Amino acid sequence: MNLTLKIWRQKDSSAKGQMVDYKVTDISEHMSFLEMMDVLNEQLVNAGEEPVAFDHDCREGICGMCSLYINGEAHGPDRGVTTCQLHMRMFKDGDTITIEPWRAAAFPVIKDLIVDRTSFERIQQAGGFISVNTSGNTQDANAIPIAKEAADKAMDAATCIGCGACVASCKNSSAMLFVGAKVSQYALLPQGQVEATERVLNMVKQMDEEGFGNCTNTGACEVECPKGISLENIARMNREYLKAAFKG
Amino acid sequence: MALDSRVPKGPIKDKWTDYKNKINLVNPANKRHIDVIVVGTGLAGGSAAATLAELGYNVKAFAYQDSPRRAHSIAAQGGINAAKNYQGDGDSTYRLFYDTVKGGDYRSREANVYRLAEVSANIIDQCVAQGVPFARDYGGLLDNRSFGGVLVSRTFYAKGQTGQQLLLGAYSAMNRQIARGKIEMFNRHEMLDVVIVDGKARGIIARNLITGEIERHSAHAVVIASGGYGNVYFLSTNAMGSNATAAWKIHKKGAYFANPCYTQIHPTCIPRSGDYQSKLTLMSESLRNDGRIWVPKNMDDVLAIREGRKKPTDLSEDERDYYLERRYPAFGNLVPRDVASRAAKERCDAGYGVNATGEAVYLDFASAIQRYGKEQAKIHNISNPSAEKIYELGQKIVEAKYGNLFQMYEKIVDEDPYKTPMMIYPATHYTMGGVWVDYNLMTTIPGCYCIGEANFSDHGANRLGASALMQGLADGYFVLPYTIGDYLADDIRTGKISTATKEFDEAEKAVKDRIDFFINNKGTKSVDHFHKRLGKVMWDKVGMARNEKGLKEAMAEIKAIREEFWKEVKVPGNANELNPELEKAGRVADFLELGELFAKDALVREESCGGHFREESVELDGEQKGEAKRDDENFAFVSAWEYKGEPADAVLHKEQLEFKDIELKQRSYK
Numbered sequence: 062m063n064l065t066l067k068i069w070r071q072k073d074s075s076a077k078g079q080m081v082d083y084k085v086t087d088i089s090e091h092m093s094f095l096e097m098m099d100v101l102n103e104q105l106v107n108a109g110e111e112p113v114a115f116d117h118d119c120r121e122g123i124c125g126m127c128s129l130y131i132n133g134e135a136h137g138p139d140r141g142v143t144t145c146q147l148h149m150r151m152f153k154d155g156d157t158i159t160i161e162p163w164r165a166a167a168f169p170v171i172k173d174l175i176v177d178r179t180s181f182e183r184i185q186q187a188g189g190f191i192s193v194n195t196s197g198n199t200q201d202a203n204a205i206p207i208a209k210e211a212a213d214k215a216m217d218a219a220t221c222i223g224c225g226a227c228v229a230s231c232k233n234s235s236a237m238l239f240v241g242a243k244v245s246q247y248a249l250l251p252q253g254q255v256e257a258t259e260r261v262l263n264m265v266k267q268m269d270e271e272g273f274g275n276c277t278n279t280g281a282c283e284v285e286c287p288k289g290i291s292l293e294n295i296a297r298m299n300r301e302y303l304k305a306a307f308k309g
Numbered sequence: 310m311a312l313d314s315r316v317p318k319g320p321i322k323d324k325w326t327d328y329k330n331k332i333n334l335v336n337p338a339n340k341r342h343i344d345v346i347v348v349g350t351g352l353a354g355g356s357a358a359a360t361l362a363e364l365g366y367n368v369k370a371f372a373y374q375d376s377p378r379r380a381h382s383i384a385a386q387g388g389i390n391a392a393k394n395y396q397g398d399g400d401s402t403y404r405l406f407y408d409t410v411k412g413g414d415y416r417s418r419e420a421n422v423y424r425l426a427e428v429s430a431n432i433i434d435q436c437v438a439q440g441v442p443f444a445r446d447y448g449g450l451l452d453n454r455s456f457g458g459v460l461v462s463r464t465f466y467a468k469g470q471t472g473q474q475l476l477l478g479a480y481s482a483m484n485r486q487i488a489r490g491k492i493e494m495f496n497r498h499e500m501l502d503v504v505i506v507d508g509k510a511r512g513i514i515a516r517n518l519i520t521g522e523i524e525r526h527s528a529h530a531v532v533i534a535s536g537g538y539g540n541v542y543f544l545s546t547n548a549m550g551s552n553a554t555a556a557w558k559i560h561k562k563g564a565y566f567a568n569p570c571y572t573q574i575h576p577t578c579i580p581r582s583g584d585y586q587s588k589l590t591l592m593s594e595s596l597r598n599d600g601r602i603w604v605p606k607n608m609d610d611v612l613a614i615r616e617g618r619k620k621p622t623d624l625s626e627d628e629r630d631y632y633l634e635r636r637y638p639a640f641g642n643l644v645p646r647d648v649a650s651r652a653a654k655e656r657c658d659a660g661y662g663v664n665a666t667g668e669a670v671y672l673d674f675a676s677a678i679q680r681y682g683k684e685q686a687k688i689h690n691i692s693n694p695s696a697e698k699i700y701e702l703g704q705k706i707v708e709a710k711y712g713n714l715f716q717m718y719e720k721i722v723d724e725d726p727y728k729t730p731m732m733i734y735p736a737t738h739y740t741m742g743g744v745w746v747d748y749n750l751m752t753t754i755p756g757c758y759c760i761g762e763a764n765f766s767d768h769g770a771n772r773l774g775a776s777a778l779m780q781g782l783a784d785g786y787f788v789l790p791y792t793i794g795d796y797l798a799d800d801i802r803t804g805k806i807s808t809a810t811k812e813f814d815e816a817e818k819a820v821k822d823r824i825d826f827f828i829n830n831k832g833t834k835s836v837d838h839f840h841k842r843l844g845k846v847m848w849d850k851v852g853m854a855r856n857e858k859g860l861k862e863a864m865a866e867i868k869a870i871r872e873e874f875w876k877e878v879k880v881p882g883n884a885n886e887l888n889p890e891l892e893k894a895g896r897v898a899d900f901l902e903l904g905e906l907f908a909k910d911a912l913v914r915e916e917s918c919g920g921h922f923r924e925e926s927v928e929l930d931g932e933q934k935g936e937a938k939r940d941d942e943n944f945a946f947v948s949a950w951e952y953k954g955e956p957a958d959a960v961l962h963k964e965q966l967e968f969k970d971i972e973l974k975q976r977s978y979k
Binding site: 072089099106111112120126146150171175178179182185186187189190193197198200207220222246253 | 356359360374375376378379381384393395434435437438439442443444445446447448449450451467470474477480481482494496519546548549550583585587588590591717720721723786787837882889
């Protein structure tokens, strides 16, 4: 198929960006979206132009590096996939595809389609861990049985890949789904209880300081999340936060 | 230089404990004055960085991604082995040790493997304490599954995302230390050389990938944890950015590179669909717990399927050739990866491949769905369940076990694997070879360590499934933090290492010169053009089956591609900005050298062992006819290559392998 691409080009973080049109031809429907971008870039390199910079790495939907806002949707029109898993069969010959970076004040653009997500790092550093040193004599892994349901729910929350689609999809650029998922994973496990109070308070504080907005329950994040992280996690974080605030 | 593996004396089961008891330690107050650089933040690098920081060292960690959490360990699916014997099925430290040595086709170092098996149980305890949500049974205890090449259930897992969960565990431990200021994290940085001062590794030169700035970082020791070199094939299951540059740079500065020809071609990957493809996707080995691999028995059916006249589900049981179950009745679909891959190639070379390219076999879940469905019907007291009900109940179980993998397959191939068998074919996945290290995990450069997939030590010529995660975390959490102390004990009075020295000047200049060369070369062909050509030579001539003629051709062809690369490569953009083409150029330049050494190593090793299959070395008759033939008399050694300029001039050093606790036998899975 032949396509027109409208792509955000921006030289660096301080430069002013703009949408630029490109044509690509003979795109196979079996290609992934990023393979189509590879074709475009090979074309640009051969023409002596600078290729479009975009983040990507594992190309199997797990590293969370890829991050494109395609036709107004994070990770494009398909559900439950990252951009690297999106396939061109979702598009038609002659389509015009708009490709932008994540849009959020807390994710400034570095270049073209690449954004800076280190605000997520700082939130995790504020409390996204259990304080246990490596020792070699931690208690046996089966010493504390954990109900399967709780373990499974913790796992569901823990599958977050930290891509930032939730933030990009939210009209408030809220990171509540991301933070809620991490808080939930630990809240559901006995190992997470000891530091539960401090964790939720510190992570939420950092989230606010980074300039992410508040949640107004529109649910766009859940719809666009490539890993199906549920809104339940936001509710659980709110409960945890309330409990912690009272304990203070 | 003679190779000294520094394996401690004494019985194998006491070596590690006795060694730890006698090793030099650095007191906690002194650790504060010692800096350690860790390059790479996957399971090995992440766990090492966190643990070293917990101990009190000042750690500087480097990752080319925008977060340590994105290292490619994250993509490991199936699980992690540990000799816990929770299932009471006869597992033990010795059995895990034995399985790993046998699975590696007797080409690994016994003492290292035993230590790996010994610390494996601690890894699970540590990860559970960190909040890693492993799969559990209804009693709340940890669940296990089986992987290839073993007869027990010792694999712990978190759905099909075990690597992700373990990496996020190590990442959380890192975050705690980053917050305390004990780890300084350098995201979007790439190491471009190691700096050697008075014969010791004392720092690195790194490029800030956003600004292009070339930075000097000093330390008392340097740890390389940069993963494997599978992307030398261009197409592999590795991440796009996975590269050998850090490992290759230390090789060029004196670290021997061991067994590059030992590469794992994983049997269950999604077959390639076209020339535009940039990477291949793995389908976890765990699928072979329940999936049965087959091709049609009759050529007529093969053709009918390829032409779309028949569907695989139209074929009766009698018309199918479950070739692994036929050839290897004892292990069936769970033979080790090298054996399963070669068997798939054998069927496809014979013409039985089931897709248009002729390079695909089926992985079928129909019997598993039936089996689980009937079992569930009994559990739920459903008498005389209908076929639909059985299917529905069975599908639910398969979905719970492998749901994310099935979804991934469906998104890529556009077929529903619950209804029709998956198509799979082998692809490059993991590299057992790597930087040579001694028992302390130190390379032949004093003060330079290498851990995880980047080193060579534990998997011999073939790695068993779910053992990569085990090794990465064993090295990072439990081995390196001890052994590095023994070396650093001499450095308590050294003080801060200065970066204003001629050694740093020279290393920085070499790095800058190379970058300037790429930017100014203005050739005619893109970096990918050369990478794809290299990959094709590697796959065709240094792939699943190798012979003398092909390997000699490969060496000459790779050399020619390399020479053309240095004349004709085109890198757009500038040095002082984010420039992905420039990053790729440096990596491919290194692959173009590594590839030739790889072929040379394969040429020298005139035996078949594990993932290295020489067509000249097969069993000619008897029960094992056609299977790989190892030659212990002449090749029971590690090939450690010393850099001498051109890869063809590399000098071979041999570390003789001694097997005192395991009898060398032909590996049989029949």
